[in-house]
Amino acid sequence: MKTFKILSSRMPYGLLFLLFACFSATSQENSIIANDAKPVLIASAYEFTEGPAADKEGNVFFTDQPNDQIIKWSASDNTLEVFLKPSGRSNGLYFDHEGNLIACADEKNELWRIDEQKNITVLVNGFDNKKMNGPNDLWIDPKGGIYLTDPFYKRPWWTHEEPEQAASRVYYLTPDRKDLSIVADGFVRPNGIIGSPDGKTLYIADIGDDKTYSYTINENGSLTDKKLFTAMGSDGMTLDHKGNVYLTGDGVTVFNTKGDKILHIPIDQKWTANVTFGGKEHNKLFITAMNSVYILDMNVKGAY
Numbered sequence: 001m002k003t004f005k006i007l008s009s010r011m012p013y014g015l016l017f018l019l020f021a022c023f024s025a026t027s028q029e030n031s032i033i034a035n036d037a038k039p040v041l042i043a044s045a046y047e048f049t050e051g052p053a054a055d056k057e058g059n060v061f062f063t064d065q066p067n068d069q070i071i072k073w074s075a076s077d078n079t080l081e082v083f084l085k086p087s088g089r090s091n092g093l094y095f096d097h098e099g100n101l102i103a104c105a106d107e108k109n110e111l112w113r114i115d116e117q118k119n120i121t122v123l124v125n126g127f128d129n130k131k132m133n134g135p136n137d138l139w140i141d142p143k144g145g146i147y148l149t150d151p152f153y154k155r156p157w158w159t160h161e162e163p164e165q166a167a168s169r170v171y172y173l174t175p176d177r178k179d180l181s182i183v184a185d186g187f188v189r190p191n192g193i194i195g196s197p198d199g200k201t202l203y204i205a206d207i208g209d210d211k212t213y214s215y216t217i218n219e220n221g222s223l224t225d226k227k228l229f230t231a232m233g234s235d236g237m238t239l240d241h242k243g244n245v246y247l248t249g250d251g252v253t254v255f256n257t258k259g260d261k262i263l264h265i266p267i268d269q270k271w272t273a274n275v276t277f278g279g280k281e282h283n284k285l286f287i288t289a290m291n292s293v294y295i296l297d298m299n300v301k302g303a304y
Contacts, residue, residue, distance in 0.1 A: 031299055031300075032240070032244070032254065032262075032263055032298060032299055032300050033263075033265070033296065033297070033298055033299065034283075034296075034297035034298055034299050037296055037297040037298070038296070039265065039267055039268075039285075039287060039294040039295070039296045040294060040295050040296070041292055041293075041294055042073070042078065042080075042293050042294065042295055043080055043292060043293045044291050044292040044293075045291070046064040046067065046071070046291045046292070046293075047064055047065075047066035047067050047291055048064065048065055048066050048273070048290065048291065049062055049063070049064055049273060049274075049288035049289065049290070049291065049292065049293055050062065050063045050064075050065055050091055050092070050236070050273045050274050050288055051063040051090065051091050051092040051093040051103075051104070051137070051236070051274055051288070052093070052236075052274055052275065052276040052278070052286045052287075052288055053093035053094050053095055053101070053276060054095070054276055054277060054278040054282065054286070054302065054304075055095050055099065055101075056095075056099065057075060057076075057280070058075035058278050058279045058280045058281070058282055058284075059072055059073060059074055059075050059076075059278065060072075060073040060075070060276065060278035060286045061073075061083060061093055061101060062093070062274075062286075062288055062293065063087065063090045063091055063092075063093060063103075065089055065090065065091055065106065067085075068085060068086045068087055068088075068089055068107075069082055069083075069084065069085035069086070069087050070082075070083045070084040070085070070087045070090055070093070070101075070103070071083060073278070073286070073293070075278060075279050075280050076280070083118075084114065084118055086107075087103070087105070088103065088105030088106070088107045088108065088110065088112055088120075089105065089106040089107035089155070089157060090103040090104060090105050090106065090112070091103075091104040091106050091134075091135070091136055091137070092104040092135070092136055092137035092138055092149075092236075092274075094138050094139060094140055094146075095140075096113070096140050096144060096146075097140070097144055099116060100113045100114060100115050100116075101113075101114040101115075102114075102123070102138060102140065102146065104134075104135035104136055104137065104138060104148070105122075105135070106134050106135065106136075106155060107155075107157060108125070109125070109126070109131045109132040109133070109134055109135065110122050110123075110124060110125045110132070110135065111123045111124035111125075111132075111135050111138070111146070111148060111173070123146075123173065123177055124148070124171075124173060124180055126164075127165065127171065127180055127182075128165075130164035130165055131160070131163075131164040131165070132150050132165065133150045133151060133152040133163045133164075133165050133168055134150065134151065134152055134153055134155065135148055135149070135150055136149045136150065136151050136153075136190075136191055137149045137191060137192055137193050137236065137237075138193065139193050139194050139195045139202070141195055141199045141217065141221070142197070142198070142199040143175045143199070143221075144175035145172055145173060145174055145175045145221050146172070146173040147170060147171070147172055147183070147193055147195065147202060148170065148171045148172070148173065148193075149168075149170050149190040149191055149192070149193050149204070150165065150168060150169055150170070150171060150190070151168040151187075151189040151190055151191055151207075151208070152165075152168055152189075167185055167187075168185075168187050168188070168189055168190055168208075169182050169184065169185040169187070169190070170182070170183055170184040170185070170187075170190055170193065170204055170223075171183065172221045172222075174221065181221075183221065183222055183223045184204060184215065184223050184226075187204075187206045187208065187209065188206055188208030188209040189206065189207050189208025189209070190204055190205070190206050190207075190208075191205050191206070191207040191208075191233070191234065191235055191236075192204075192205035192207070192212075192233075192234040192235055192236045192237035192247070192248070192274075193205070193237060194237040194238055194239055194245070195217065196239065196243070196303070197239075197303050197304060199217055200216065200217055201214055201215070201216065201217065202214070202215045202217050202223060203215075203229060203237060203245060205233050205234035205235075205237060205247065206233055207233035207234060207235060207249075208233070209233065210231060210232060210233045211228060211230070211231055211232070211233060212228075212229045212230050212232060212233060212234055212237075212245075212247060213226055213227060213228060213229055214226075214227050214229045215227075228259075229245070229255070229259045230247075230255055230259045230261070232247055232249075232253065233247075233249070234247035234248050234249060235248045235249055235271075235272070235273045235274060236248045236273055236274025236275055236276075236288075237275070238275050238276045238277060238302065238303075239302070239303035239304075240277065240298070240300040240301065240302060240303060241300060241301045241302065241303050242256075242300055243256070243257040243303070244256055244257070244262065244300070245257075246275050246285075248272045248273060248274055248275050248287075249271065249272060250264075250272070251264060251265050251266045251267040251272050252264070252265040252267065252272060252275055252285070252287060253265075265285075265287075265296065267287060267289045267294060269289035269290040269292060270290060271289065271290055272287060272288070272289040273288045273289060273290075274287075274288045275287050275288070276302065277298070277301060277302025277303075277304075278295075278302075279295075281301065282301045282302045282304075283297070283298050283299070283300065283301045283302075284296065284297060284298065285297075285298050
């Protein structure tokens with residue numbers, strides 16, 4: 001425990017307040033990560049890891065897009081196995097409320113539902129009779145609606161050179177899967193996305209403009225009250241049960257609900273792509289970075 005020696009009973013109130021504020025901030029940072037825990041490398045046999053998503057048992061599924069495969073990490077025995085190959089060049093992943101894995105299948109600019117028997121259903125294959133730019137990341141709200149980021153990154157497996165959509169936007173697919181609509185635009189390149197468990201707040205990272213925004217989610221799924229959350233973009237995003245927001249790029253950077261930076265977790269890679277919580281207690285931070293995967297023991301749990 002850190003202690004402060006009061007040098008004089010006449011210490012100015014402002015300085016005393018500052019000392020306690022610094023102590024509080026440091027305590028908050030230290031309380032997030034488990035004591036003496038460091039990111040542990042568990043695999044480095046891939047080309048580029050992305051899109052981690054945890055199921056109800058805490059198993060984590062992630063993608064290795066260049067090798068066209070989805071990998072499963074087992075929470076029970078810390079083993080890794082190929083779940084699906086080929087995988088439609090899947091990128092971002094998320095589990096729906098029925099236990100299906102929803103995948104941003106980049107190969108044909110689609111959004112997939114993959115059930116437990118690995119049967120595939122195409123949920124989205126375009127908008128306004130044009131190809132999507134390239135579904136990248138997603139979040140599913142409490143009603144089952146899907147928010148989807150759609151930036152354009154030219155892929156070597158595509159035959160087209162230019163996007164068919166006029167802009168890189170965020171879409172909403174209704175819970176009945178019948179209606180796809182634009183809910184946010186004006187981005188350079190939207191990428192990471194995550195929402196609060198109560199379904200009231202959505203965070204969208206515009207990695208192309210180095211900004212992350214918060215939105216109010218309305219009853220019909222539309223978004224209003226756009227606010228700058230922090231002047232930092234992100235590739236992937238997650239939340240812990242305290243509402244802290246985790247952004248990626250240069251390692252993992254954690255912000256509190258006010259948008260104040262409270263922690264930076266360095267990762268020994270040139271780029272950290274994505275992050276989620278997994279493990280049996282959902283208290284392990286699962287980090288995908290370049291060709292590797294790391295796990296960090298936490299004192300907080302994932303929001304889901």
